[in-house]
Amino acid sequence: MAATATPLGDDLWLIDAHMHGEAERLACYLFDTPERVLIECGPTSSLGTVINALDELGVDDVATLAVTHIHLDHAGGAGTLAEHFPRARVAVHPRGARHLADPARMWESATRVWGADQMEALWGRMDPVPEERLMVVDEGDRIPLGGGRSLEVLDTPGHAKHHVVFLEEATGGAFVGDAVGIAFPHGHFVQPVTPPPDFDPDLVTTHLRRLAARRPGFLGFAHYGPERDPQRSLSEAEDRLWEWVDWVRAAAGDDASLAQAMRSWVLGRYRAEGHPEDVVDQYDRNTFWPMQITGIRRWLDTGG
DSSP: OOOEEEEEETTEEEEEOOGGGOTTSOEEEEEOSSSOEEEOOOOGGGHHHHHHHHHHTTOOOOSEEEOSOOSHHHHTTHHHHHHHSTTOEEEEOHHHHHHHHSTHHHHHHHHHHHOHHHHHHHHOOOOOOOGGGEEEOOTTOEEEEETTEEEEEEEOTTSOTTOEEEEETTTTEEEEETSSOBOOTTTOOOBOOOOTTTOOHHHHHHHHHHHHHHOOSEEEETTTEEESOHHHHHHHHHHHHHHHHHHHHHOOSOHHHHHHHHHHHHHHHHHHTTOOHHHHHHHHHTOOHHHHHHHHHHHHHTTO
């Protein structure tokens, strides 16, 4: 599939990874600055598209591959992409670094969710990142872009304990991974992402408000693209998050039946809000409903 790279201004490009063979499913962000930084690697299964896009932009070297967190759709290809760019460091939260150095445990956990027969098709392999090439980043650290610019790191657990957000002053961008949720083009309303084992809506809310206080110029969603009305999106994210939690808190049944019931409830609300069917379908295709139920119930069961 043809690579897609879109200029966003101030040396920033959006690269459509065409994850799972679909456009507008995973956004990677390239700072084509003196010290190039690529935010999000994506899974190994979509690296061909990402590398083609970088080739078309004339990128033959990257200083840093920065991942917001280590879930497979964001960092599964980090080790393989690091082999392609042998001078690149991989910037990752301290809680995620050991899993990139030795991904066996994470791969085993993902296999229990997706099934062994689906892992290769969905994600490809996951190669380790040599420890000496890991750049461990935490709250307040900065990743240099060159020319006096840098990415500021915010520690943002809630979706995952190993989640960070990157802020950049010149563009005004807040590159949020899954910390805010998903927001797809053509609708670009925010939907929560609530996976086990780390989901914590109290922490998510704290960091939504922290981001709002920083007043970014746009939110760079991994799924998918820039949102130019960040205050509305952050407020919407908080409201919808707690609507989901309250619905699960009041619901009864096993996880399988609740997943179907929740899917019907959520999609029905989107239709009632007037969103076109193709937009509703895009959110549905990109949501693994059993995982959302399990994450919220786990939080509730542990005293949430």
